[in-house]
Amino acid sequence: MASHTTPTGTEATDEELRGLVAQLTLEEKLSLVVGEDFWSLPEIPRIGLRKLRVSDGPVGVRGVTWDERDTSLLFPSPTALAAAWDPEVTRRAGFIMGAQTRDKDIHVLLAPTVNLHRSPLGGRHFECYSEDPLLTSRIATAFIEGVQSAGVGATIKHFVGNETEDDRMSYDSRIDERSLREVYLAPFEEAVRTGRVWLVMSAYNQVNGETMTENSRLVNGVLKDEWGFDGVVVSDWMAVRSTEAAAAGGTDVAMPGPTEVWGEPLLAAVREGRVAEAVIDDRVERVLRLAARVGVLGDRTPATTTTPDDAVATLRAIAARAMVLLGNDGTLPLDTSALSRVALIGPNALRLSAQGGGSAHVNPSHVVSIPEGLRAALGAGVELTLTEGAFTHRALADLSLDMATDPDDGEAGLRAEFLDADGNVLGSEHRLGSSLMFWPDNIPAGATVIRLRVNITPTITGTNILDVRGAGRFEVTIDGATRTIDMTAPEGTDAIEAIMRPEATRIEIEATAGTPVAVSVDFTQGSRFFMAALGLGWANPRLSEDAELDAAVEAARAADVAVVVVGTTDDIESEGFDRKDLALPGRSDELVRRVAAANPRTVVVVNAGSPVLMPWRDEVAAVVWAWLPGQEGGASLGDVLTGVVEPGGRLPTTYPAAAADVPVYSTERVDGGHDYAVRSSNIGYRAWALGEAAPAYPFGHGLGYTTWEYEGVAVKGDASGLTVEIAVANTGDRAGREVAQVYLETADGTLMGRQEPIRLVGFAAIDAPSGAKVTATVEIDARTLARWDERGAAWVTTPGTYRLRVGRSLGDLRLDADVTL
Numbered sequence: 001m002a003s004h005t006t007p008t009g010t011e012a013t014d015e016e017l018r019g020l021v022a023q024l025t026l027e028e029k030l031s032l033v034v035g036e037d038f039w040s041l042p043e044i045p046r047i048g049l050r051k052l053r054v055s056d057g058p059v060g061v062r063g064v065t066w067d068e069r070d071t072s073l074l075f076p077s078p079t080a081l082a083a084a085w086d087p088e089v090t091r092r093a094g095f096i097m098g099a100q101t102r103d104k105d106i107h108v109l110l111a112p113t114v115n116l117h118r119s120p121l122g123g124r125h126f127e128c129y130s131e132d133p134l135l136t137s138r139i140a141t142a143f144i145e146g147v148q149s150a151g152v153g154a155t156i157k158h159f160v161g162n163e164t165e166d167d168r169m170s171y172d173s174r175i176d177e178r179s180l181r182e183v184y185l186a187p188f189e190e191a192v193r194t195g196r197v198w199l200v201m202s203a204y205n206q207v208n209g210e211t212m213t214e215n216s217r218l219v220n221g222v223l224k225d226e227w228g229f230d231g232v233v234v235s236d237w238m239a240v241r242s243t244e245a246a247a248a249g250g251t252d253v254a255m256p257g258p259t260e261v262w263g264e265p266l267l268a269a270v271r272e273g274r275v276a277e278a279v280i281d282d283r284v285e286r287v288l289r290l291a292a293r294v295g296v297l298g299d300r301t302p303a304t305t306t307t308p309d310d311a312v313a314t315l316r317a318i319a320a321r322a323m324v325l326l327g328n329d330g331t332l333p334l335d336t337s338a339l340s341r342v343a344l345i346g347p348n349a350l351r352l353s354a355q356g357g358g359s360a361h362v363n364p365s366h367v368v369s370i371p372e373g374l375r376a377a378l379g380a381g382v383e384l385t386l387t388e389g390a391f392t393h394r395a396l397a398d399l400s401l402d403m404a405t406d407p408d409d410g411e412a413g414l415r416a417e418f419l420d421a422d423g424n425v426l427g428s429e430h431r432l433g434s435s436l437m438f439w440p441d442n443i444p445a446g447a448t449v450i451r452l453r454v455n456i457t458p459t460i461t462g463t464n465i466l467d468v469r470g471a472g473r474f475e476v477t478i479d480g481a482t483r484t485i486d487m488t489a490p491e492g493t494d495a496i497e498a499i500m501r502p503e504a505t506r507i508e509i510e511a512t513a514g515t516p517v518a519v520s521v522d523f524t525q526g527s528r529f530f531m532a533a534l535g536l537g538w539a540n541p542r543l544s545e546d547a548e549l550d551a552a553v554e555a556a557r558a559a560d561v562a563v564v565v566v567g568t569t570d571d572i573e574s575e576g577f578d579r580k581d582l583a584l585p586g587r588s589d590e591l592v593r594r595v596a597a598a599n600p601r602t603v604v605v606v607n608a609g610s611p612v613l614m615p616w617r618d619e620v621a622a623v624v625w626a627w628l629p630g631q632e633g634g635a636s637l638g639d640v641l642t643g644v645v646e647p648g649g650r651l652p653t654t655y656p657a658a659a660a661d662v663p664v665y666s667t668e669r670v671d672g673g674h675d676y677a678v679r680s681s682n683i684g685y686r687a688w689a690l691g692e693a694a695p696a697y698p699f700g701h702g703l704g705y706t707t708w709e710y711e712g713v714a715v716k717g718d719a720s721g722l723t724v725e726i727a728v729a730n731t732g733d734r735a736g737r738e739v740a741q742v743y744l745e746t747a748d749g750t751l752m753g754r755q756e757p758i759r760l761v762g763f764a765a766i767d768a769p770s771g772a773k774v775t776a777t778v779e780i781d782a783r784t785l786a787r788w789d790e791r792g793a794a795w796v797t798t799p800g801t802y803r804l805r806v807g808r809s810l811g812d813l814r815l816d817a818d819v820t821l
């Protein structure tokens with residue numbers, strides 16, 4: 001297994017923990033197994049226990065509010081971290097995130113997300129690492145080690161079988177035992193055994209007919225008994241829906257609180273003997289063990305780690321390193337000295353999707369936009385023109401602070417007020433953003449209406465557009481005239497979907513540049529959702545769609561190089577719902593094709609966290625996959641396009657040419673669930689290998705700016721472990737980074753009776769200057785070579801001769817070596 005660090009910190013002995021449990025009343029014990037509120041567990045000063053706070057999530061630590069005034073570092077999407085194929089990079093990211101968690105006085109981070117890329121339509125695909133269990137395990141474990149080395153508990157989630165989002169509270173993932181063990185449980189197992197993770201989050205869904213918060217076989221049996229997990233199993237938020245079954249099923253803590261199913265009903269169940277008090281004692285012991293680890297028990301103190309000074313620079317470097325050069329005819333890297341004008345085009349060039357939607361969202365203090373990043377990278381000698389080209393965003397951009405004034409204090413921003421049913425103002429605050437999200441704890445008790453007031457000063461005379469967003473009822477007053485807009489979500493709408501992808505209504509306003517428009521919005525959501533969300537957006541007068549596209553083509557024609565940035569948005573890639581198809585939104589494809597036809601030096605940048613179809617990929621000079629790159633995204637892209645940094649990423653997932661080719665595509669439930677063996681029990685490249693179709697880009701693919709020769713491979717070892725030494729040479733004229741990949745192939749395409757033609761067994765990232773020869777060493781442990789034998793319920797290796805295939809990607813294998821196991 002990969003190397004591990006044992007968390008330093010403040011482990012409590014079982015004796016100490018049991019002694020403390022024995023001092024607690026039953027009521028006190030039960031208070032520790034339910035959230036005190038949305039994000040914390042209560043204190044019990046009598047035994048020296050202080051409050052323990054948790055926060056999302058994989059792209060940064062948001063904190064206990066969702067508020068633009070409480071900012072956090074925004075990291076590249078987890079898919080990007082995986083694309084670096086480099087546990088050291090992820091460990092550093094984890095450490096920085098853990099350190100900021102400490103800065104916010106939070107003890108537990110609700111990350112990483114390790115569900116697998118089963119269907120590319122999965123809404124949280126961007127938030128998970130890869131389609132491959134080994135790559136996912138290595139990246140996740142390094143991330144966990146990084147977080148926990150800052151003295152913060154990591155929470156690996158969502159245990160297990162939570163590969164899609166639609167109907168996620170109820171669907172049943174039907175998974176055979178071997179696939180469960182070898183694929184879906186594997187990252188959790190490595191995180192427990194090697195990463196020593198402190199928390200596991202149980203998922204909303206069922207596995208094989210039992211909901212995961214009640215799934216005793218997997219939680220008590222596999223996770224706790226078999227793997228020896230001694231930390232806390234925390235439920236996903238509101239996933240606990242029963243009293244006895246969830247208590248017996250192994251869930252330790254139900255979040256958030258208060259909940260109607262634990263608390264009083266659980267107290268009654270223990271009193272009446274339906275739940276043994278010993279079960280609760282075990283839960284409490286685990287909570288106290290965690291409290292000791294994070295320093296909120298007794299005379300321990302939390303770690304004093306603080307966010308390192310190089311955090312922002314590191315985020316910039318990671319995002320650049322993770323970008324994947326999918327294709328390049330030599331146009332990249334751009335030689336700035338030979339350019340006089342670059343046309344920057346595209347909806348995502350103007351509005352970078354720095355992150356996806358859902359609970360992973362954080363509020364960064366700034367995002368380096370693409371125009372900003374490119375201007376800096378190209379230098380003053382190169383003119384940069386900017387054209388949107390296509391309107392693909394369903395919601396308009398948030399109000400910019402340059403045009404929004406709080407009518408009360410005259411400062412840049414908006415006024416938010418909370419009113420009760422009689423119109424009394426219960427609270428009032430100055431806000432800096434026009435997308436607002438509130439947890440119940442952040443709204444004054446008794447408030448039923450949220451009012452936003454702002455004076456908007458347009459910069460261009462003509463038809464400007466305001467949009468109003470939210471799942472509820474709005475009274476919108478513009479310069480004294482009021483209208484009602486009812487966007488109340490229909491009965492049965494998923495709460496997260498309603499909040500993350502709210503309805504939007506556009507209002508055209510004939511406005512004069514410099515003359516403020518007074519806007520006031522009264523929003524009533526009703527109480528059906530646990531969060532409230534509303535937003536206002538704005539667009540300057542626009543050309544028609546056709547004229548905008550023509551303008552982009554003209555800009556491209558007049559430039560030396562066109563850079564077209566297309567991609568998704570955070571209401572396409574989000575928690576709470578799956579995507580409906582893989583196409584880029586709106587007229588993006590047409591935009592790329594027409595620009596490429598006008599300028600042969602067209603570089604396409606795809607700003608997305610999960611696969612999209614790129615039907616134009618062979619018609620353009622270069623394609624850079626930029627992911628959802630986080631707050632430094634524009635700067636990282638500037639570095640990559642100009643060659644300051646090599647785009648060192650490799651695809652962690654197979655990218656299809658057509659939706660029909662994708663082995664596991666649909667995310668619709670069949671008979672209440674998902675049959676994980678729908679076409680085969682394989683996913684990702686293992687499933688692609690069984691079909692006829694070739695993907696657009698294979699697993700592991702990524703070019704770079706230099707060339708590599710694979711000169712030789714030597715293998716030592718046997719079934720107990722292999723050491724593979726790969727000699728590679730950088731044969732290009734610049735330094736570069738290579739990810740040498742090792743796959744195991746069987747002679748007849750089956751492994752122990754199951755079709756599985758090829759499997760990733762190891763990889764190593766190496767940096768080398770031009771002309772250098774280096775040896776990449778890949779260690780492969782016994783488990784990676786073993787299979788789960790269902791009959792014997794054990795890991796076994798099938799003796800025989802196997803072929804190791806070594807290369808740059810699954811589509812570019814360079815060397816073979818036979819091994820006998």
Ligand code: BGC
Nearest residue numbers: 056057110157236237359496
């Ligand atoms: C998500 C979790 C998240 C939790 C708290 C849930 O909806 O599935 O990943 O940690 O909310 O925000």
